[in-house]
Amino acid sequence: MTGAPFDRAGIERYQLEHLRAVVGRARRGSPFYARRLSGRPEGFPATMEDFFGLEPTLPSDLASNPTNFMAVSQDEIARVVTLRTSGTAGEGKRLFFAEEDIAATIEIFRVGMATFLPHGGRALVLLPGERPGSIGDLLVRAVAPERECALHSPLDGRTALEHVAEIGAQCLVGMPAQVLSLARGPDFRLGGGLSQVLLCADYAAPSLVSAIERAWGCAVRRHYGLTETLYGGALECEERAGLHVMEGNYLFEVLDPRTLAPMPEGEFGEVALTTLRATGTPLLRYRTGDRGRFIPGACRCGSILRRLEITGRMSNGIQIGVEFIPMHELDEALFGVPWLGDYAVATDGDRPVFALHAPARAAGSPEPAAGELSDLKAALDRLPQRAKSALEKAPPSFRFRTKEHDGVTSVKRVAR
Ligand SMILES: [Zn+2]
Numbered sequence: 001m002t003g004a005p006f007d008r009a010g011i012e013r014y015q016l017e018h019l020r021a022v023v024g025r026a027r028r029g030s031p032f033y034a035r036r037l038s039g040r041p042e043g044f045p046a047t048m049e050d051f052f053g054l055e056p057t058l059p060s061d062l063a064s065n066p067t068n069f070m071a072v073s074q075d076e077i078a079r080v081v082t083l084r085t086s087g088t089a090g091e092g093k094r095l096f097f098a099e100e101d102i103a104a105t106i107e108i109f110r111v112g113m114a115t116f117l118p119h120g121g122r123a124l125v126l127l128p129g130e131r132p133g134s135i136g137d138l139l140v141r142a143v144a145p146e147r148e149c150a151l152h153s154p155l156d157g158r159t160a161l162e163h164v165a166e167i168g169a170q171c172l173v174g175m176p177a178q179v180l181s182l183a184r185g186p187d188f189r190l191g192g193g194l195s196q197v198l199l200c201a202d203y204a205a206p207s208l209v210s211a212i213e214r215a216w217g218c219a220v221r222r223h224y225g226l227t228e229t230l231y232g233g234a235l236e237c238e239e240r241a242g243l244h245v246m247e248g249n250y251l252f253e254v255l256d257p258r259t260l261a262p263m264p265e266g267e268f269g270e271v272a273l274t275t276l277r278a279t280g281t282p283l284l285r286y287r288t289g290d291r292g293r294f295i296p297g298a299c300r301c302g303s304i305l306r307r308l309e310i311t312g313r314m315s316n317g318i319q320i321g322v323e324f325i326p327m328h329e330l331d332e333a334l335f336g337v338p339w340l341g342d343y344a345v346a347t348d349g350d351r352p353v354f355a356l357h358a359p360a361r362a363a364g365s366p367e368p369a370a371g372e373l374s375d376l377k378a379a380l381d382r383l384p385q386r387a388k389s390a391l392e393k394a395p396p397s398f399r400f401r402t403k404e405h406d407g408v409t410s411v412k413r414v415a416r
Contacts, residue, residue: 008304011247012048018276019051019251020044026282029071032061033284052253056260056272056285059093062228066094069281077280078102079133081227093228098280101230102133108232108246109142115237116196116221117171122148124164126157126174127201135201135231139173157182161190171196176204181341183215185359194218200225203312205331211338224290224310228283229275234308242295242307249277252308253285254293268293270314289313291328318345318352323390325383333382337375352396366399373398 023044026033036055037044045051062069070077076098083093117123123143129136129151136151143149152163154174161182164172172179172191176199182191194216199209200223209220224243225233233250234243245252251274254263263269271292275283292310299307316327327345334340334354341359345352354376356368368376376398380391 006304011304015247015251015276016045016048019048019274022274022276022278022282023051023284025071025279026284030069030282032057032065032068033071033282036284051274052262052285054285056255056287057283058287059289062283062286063093066092066096066281069283070096071278071282072096072098072280081133081230083227095228095230096280097133097230100277100279101281102138104249104277105138105230105232106142108249109139112223112235113139113143113147113198115235116198116219117143117147119146120148121171122150122167122169123171123173123198124160124167124169125149125151126154126160126172126178127151128154133230138231154178158187161185161187164194165190168193170194171198173198173200175199175201176208177202177342180208180212180335181357181359183212184339184341188215191216196221198223200231203310203328203331205328205335207332208335211335224308226273226288228281228286228288229273229278233273234310237299237301237303239299239301241299242309244299244303244305244307247305250274251276252294252306254308255287257314263293265294266296268311271308271310289315291326318347320347320352320390320394321350323386325387325390329383329387333379334376336382337379339372339375348397350394352391352394354396354398356398356400358400361400363402366402368398368400 020043023037027037077096078099079097079102081095081097113123125136125139127136127139128134129140131137140149140151150163150167150169152160157178170193172194179197179199182188195218197212197218197220199220204222209222212218212220219238221236221240222243223233223235225231229250232246234245236243253272254269255261255272256263257270268291271288271290272285273283273288274285290310290312291314292308295307295309298304311328318325330345334343339358339360340356342357344355347353380396381388383391
């Protein structure tokens, strides 16, 4: 937020001013928002409260007619991102980004990376980066020229740590289960020079974070972003007590998913956001489907930017009878198993079936041995009581994946 006054009142003034500007751009450029804002006066919103009276935007609105959201002309579009959607409705989400949007993300990444990668430092990025405007490409462009950033294909996890050692990287950037699989894999010692790990593109449970920190004696930080925002959102600071929202670019809200009223600070709800600086595809009060809360109080790091705790997609989890067990609870319990790199879970009738990936396990039977089974049972015993009771009535089964695994994250984690 360069040039913005750094107190809460200043941030709110800045946000309101940028809010009016983005609402204006959306109304002029996007047919969807032209309709939605048609009854609102010029210069809307007068206040934040006014804005919070606007009906939220649903991912299905975007999926059913993406071009209705495009707020600039075709010639101004520098990158189009198509997202797979799990539902069948509509043509799938497509996002249109202009050069200004790309520049804004590069700036966000530059500022974020500078908080933990020293001048002259090197990072290895395990994210897609071949196409201009992809997340890896933007990261590489953001850290240059003061820092170095190399890309490694996310599909080739096996040689990733060799690459880390070869270039002397201090920082590794990747998806949570992918990085955990490296930290618990047979070659984990090659990562001994890492002092920083940045986890993004998926929820990272505290048990997963501490396992990576223990393996390499490094500090792990989490990032939260959406494809819809061209990957920007919030970033953890060194205190690791929540993710600081990039308030110069985004206005976040936490809503009661049933009533859509704002949740009291500190309580969990559905995260919604408004892209204050977007030009290609502005989104106003966009419901992310992610569960999160604002953390009350000030952060010890001294930043006055608000902090979010995010626990992943609300719909991610398994239904056992009447009980829904959220994936973040399963993650926290299962990643405590010292040999587990990743897993996927599905239900067969009412019984959960876990497909396990153990990166250091010798090839052999897909059935867990007695010791492995007792590790897994002990882990599930750490679940909250209502989840434990549900699993007692529908005992899970476990199998190891036998296919050669390359560290690619499992399908249970829905690509965003
Ligand atoms: Zn902080």
